[in-house]
Amino acid sequence: MAEHFKIVFEGLLRPGVELETARLNLAQLFKTDTTGVDRLFTGKPVTIKRGLTNDDAQRYLAALNDAGVEGRIEPELPVTLSLAEVVDDVAPGSAFDPAASPYAPPRAPVGQDFPAVGELKVFSVQGRIGRLRYLAWSLALVAVGLLVAALCVGILSVSLVAGGLLGTVALVAFVVVSIQIGAQRLHDAGWSAWLLLLNLVPVVGSFFPLLMMAVPGNTGPNRYGPPPPSNTPRVKILAVLWLVVLALVFVAAMMGGIETVQEQVEATTSEYEEALPYDDDATDPEQLTVPVDPADAIDNGDSPGGTDDQ
Structure with a gap:
């Protein structure tokens, strides 16, 4: 058997x-x-x-x-x-109840399945979002931030107090929402949201946002919840647009940096040339003298004694 x-x-x-x-x-x-x-x-x-x-x-x-x-x-x-x-x-007598066992198929509850995907909540530090959704939400946040900034500039021309107050509130809201979507992105990779503080560290803060956009999320549930929903076509389009914008900004920054370096090199070269020592007396045409050969003076009728030959 x-x-x-x-x-x-x-x-x-x-x-x-x-x-x-x-x-x-x-x-x-x-x-x-x-x-x-x-x-x-x-x-x-x-x-x-x-x-x-x-x-x-x-x-x-x-x-x-x-x-x-x-x-x-x-x-x-x-x-x-x-x-x-x-x-x-x-x-016998243990806390485990055979009648409630999830492993006996005829007795397992069928109406309480664990959700296959998590619920999306923009204004929350709970939950998870993938790389593309993080890029799409970042683009939407920046677009709204630019519109609010333009509104604040318009109000500042009328009232400094009202414009300054609106600008402060808008800045705080922008930072809070950035932290919320950043926390969800880190949760998707199984990381703690406290790692967002690395953005404040010199040098590291320049590369950590790129890591957040590149690191893949966990395929299954992790301690922060189930995986996020699949990406919609709108999310994919916004993510690609944001990548294009970031690429253009990077290229513009590189071009501006190259031009700045060229200007500094030209300015340094010009200062160096101006600082070179020159002998002004030697270059003054009035101070230049041509040496006279005594033989030429005799041939021309000039005697050394200052008298003319008859």
């Missing part, structure tokens, strides 16, 4: 995996809510699946490992089991 195996789970996490991440992954794996998953982390052995071949048991164990938890394979006798016995390894 063929040998059969079972999968046993005792609530152990894989190294480096947090409990919240494991809960979300298991809830998605077994299509249930996190309340049912919490019943598995009692520290007592729970039989998740019985009557498996060795290959099937290995696949089940690999799925658990991918979810961030540790299980084990144990051999069992090839007996026919009732679904009510799926967790008979749990000690």
Whole structure:
């Protein structure tokens, strides 16, 4: 008779995996809510699946490992089991309720599936957004910021107090929204939002925004929630436009930097030439004298004594 195996789970996490991440992954794996998953982390052995071949048991164990938890394979006798016995390894009187087990298919709740994607919230530090949505939202934020800045300039021409107050409020709102969408971008990669403080560090702050745009997000749920929704065509178009704008700004900055360097080189060269020493007396035409050969003076009738030859 063929040998059969079972999968046993005792609530152990894989190294480096947090409990919240494991809960979300298991809830998605077994299509249930996190309340049912919490019943598995009692520290007592729970039989998740019985009557498996060795290959099937290995696949089940690999799925658990991918979810961030540790299980084990144990051999069992090839007996026919009732679904009510799926967790008979749990000690009597434990907190685990077999009737609420998310792993007995006929009894698992079907109306409380874990959401496949998260909910989008622009004005929140909770949730996750991908790279393209981050670029699209950044473009929209900058566009609104420019419009509000133009409005503030117009009001300043009429009232300094009103324009200054509106400009201050607009600046604070711009910073707050930037932090919110930046936090969601970092959450998508599984990073803490506190890393936004790196933007204030010299040198590092010049490269960290580029890293935020480039680092990929987690494919599955992480401790900050489920993955974000897929990108719509509008999001993709706005993301491409923002990349084009950033490329043009970069090229313009490079051209301006090159022109500035050329101007500085020309100014330095001119100052150097002006600072070179010149002998003004030697270059004055009135001070120049031509030496006269005495033989030429005699041929011309001029005697050394100052008298003419008769």
